[in-house]
Ligand SMILES: [Fe+2]
């Protein structure tokens with residue numbers, strides 16, 4: 001099962017975590033990022049879920065990487081990410097830094113690979129030739145991701161430099177996966193650009209992924225790709241590979257929204273017919 005963008009800072013979303021239960025005690029839960037911002041909230045959520053599901057697999061969202069004034073934990077960038085990984089390990093939750101687990105239940109065996117590759121401003125509009133132009137367009141349009149203020153890349157000079165380092169390291173890990181096994185690739189950001197084509201504000205796409213992962217779903221034998229971040233829950237296919245956007249989103253997005261799939265985890269394997 002997969003879910004993302006729980007955003008538990010909102011009380012109504014916290015209740016979703018409190019009420020979430022597996023259909024079957026053997027179910028795994030993929031949590032594809034944006035659980036929350038404060039470390040204590042993230043830990044509470046993952047602890048709650050890890051006590052119910054046979055296994056929880058987590059990939060960080062941009063919100064987990066924010067350093068917010070309200071959080072007593074003021075770590076930034078890589079150090080914050082490493083702390084999150086430590087917290088997960090204490091709960092038995094799989095992170096992108098652990099050996100990739102193999103799901104052997106219905107639809108398996110499949111390697112479930114949580115990834116952390118961030119974004120590098122390459123999903124920019126056709127009228128922007130560089131990252132600088134792209135950012136300038138976003139500031140002009142008044143569509144600027146809060147990451148610019150709160151997601152610090154330390155010790156990397158920029159978020160895109162951090163992204164490139166993560167891509168190189170993640171590629172190395174994925175290339176070492178048993179070539180006989182398919183994968184489920186889990187990343188907060190979509191691995192391909194197409195899902196961002198339907199964004200209301202096209203300038204926002206530059207904070208949504210990197211062109212460097214455009215062929216990963218075919219190259220690394222994905223049976224499915226699980227992502228969130230866009231708050232546009234849906235299933236689409238690219239090169240015949242199922243991409244599932246599993247977000248819950250903010251209360252104003254799911255409340256009274258007949259097109260929202262509901263406050264539930266979405267089935268990843270076996271593929272729903
Ligand atoms: Fe989100």
Ligand SMILES: [Fe+2]
Pocket residue numbers: 034061062063188228229230
């Ligand atoms: Fe996000």
